[in-house]
Amino acid sequence: MKPPFAIAVKFDLLKVGHCQHPECIALRGGGRRAVDFPALVGLIEHPTRGLMLYDTGYSPRFRAVTRGFPECLYRLVTPVTLPPEEELLNQLEERAIAPSDIETIFISHFHADHVAGLRDFPNASFIATRSEREFCKKLGRLGRLRRAYLPDLLPPDFDSRVSDAASQPTLELPEECYPFTKGWDLMGDASMVGIDLPGHTASQLGLAFRALEDGPIFLIGDACWKIEGLAQNRPPSRLAYPLFHSASAYDETFASLRTLHCSPDAPNLIPSHCSTTWSRRGGSRQIFRD
Ligand SMILES: [Zn+2]
Numbered sequence: 001m002k003p004p005f006a007i008a009v010k011f012d013l014l015k016v017g018h019c020q021h022p023e024c025i026a027l028r029g030g031g032r033r034a035v036d037f038p039a040l041v042g043l044i045e046h047p048t049r050g051l052m053l054y055d056t057g058y059s060p061r062f063r064a065v066t067r068g069f070p071e072c073l074y075r076l077v078t079p080v081t082l083p084p085e086e087e088l089l090n091q092l093e094e095r096a097i098a099p100s101d102i103e104t105i106f107i108s109h110f111h112a113d114h115v116a117g118l119r120d121f122p123n124a125s126f127i128a129t130r131s132e133r134e135f136c137k138k139l140g141r142l143g144r145l146r147r148a149y150l151p152d153l154l155p156p157d158f159d160s161r162v163s164d165a166a167s168q169p170t171l172e173l174p175e176e177c178y179p180f181t182k183g184w185d186l187m188g189d190a191s192m193v194g195i196d197l198p199g200h201t202a203s204q205l206g207l208a209f210r211a212l213e214d215g216p217i218f219l220i221g222d223a224c225w226k227i228e229g230l231a232q233n234r235p236p237s238r239l240a241y242p243l244f245h246s247a248s249a250y251d252e253t254f255a256s257l258r259t260l261h262c263s264p265d266a267p268n269l270i271p272s273h274c275s276t277t278w279s280r281r282g283g284s285r286q287i288f289r290d
Contacts, residue, residue: 015055199250
């Protein structure tokens with residue numbers, strides 16, 4: 001077995017719609033002005049396992065499944081902007097990627113802003129944590145809504161296409177990932193490593209790998225909303241905590257990510273909704289257009 005991250009992958013970040021919330025929700029002590037929460041999606045090409053996504057962001061289907069009551073409340077609380085040029089299928093088409101070309105989708109968690117496009121990828125296998133999936137299945141209609149979980153976004157054959165990240169072999173992470181010491185070998189070649197990030201939801205799936213152009217990357221989903229929150233030790237507002245699965249687990253995960261972020265050799269941490277990360281990267285690097 002190669003050491004973790006010996007195989008590098010092609011990687012780009014895409015913005016697939018956004019919503020807005022007051023800054024203070026994402027960053028304790030922040031202002032009340034509304035700021036953008038982009039829905040960021042990882043587009044990955046593994047040298048032998050093909051094209052992969054980390055989440056899907058929003059899709060026009062989100063509007064369709066939030067038409068009825070009480071689901072429309074979700075859309076009223078979180079108005080979504082998704083111009084056609086940001087729709088995931090359109091962005092893939094621009095890169096000459098057909099929906100059927102996507103072979104694997106890593107699902108950080110089942111909130112609608114991460115899974116709204118899953119039905120668009122007929123050939124994709126899904127990788128998620130079983131505990132997260134089981135938890136969502138048990139929720140009633142209002143519980144699902146409170147947890148931003150809309151089961152109609154999942155394809156009908158979802159259960160036969162998903163595998164459990166936590167059932168994959170465990171591997172030791174290199175020192176640069178401290179305090180994270182263990183991960184799941186999601187592809188069997190130590191290239192794509194799943195890391196459990198509990199708290200925001202029951203068990204969120206983070207994804208660490210080495211990108212050809214960027215070096216080590218760690219996609220951290222909603223374990224933190226603004227990257228400056230880690231540098232400045234400013235977690236989200238207490239007002240956001242009732243939405244979380246476990247406040248104590250969230251704080252513990254946040255503290256570990258902060259330790260990692262502040263270490264000199266840390267991978268590049270990418271939260272799913274961080275506009276700072278998006279603008280620092282200068283948007284999509286267009287590396288799949290070659
Ligand atoms: Zn989210």
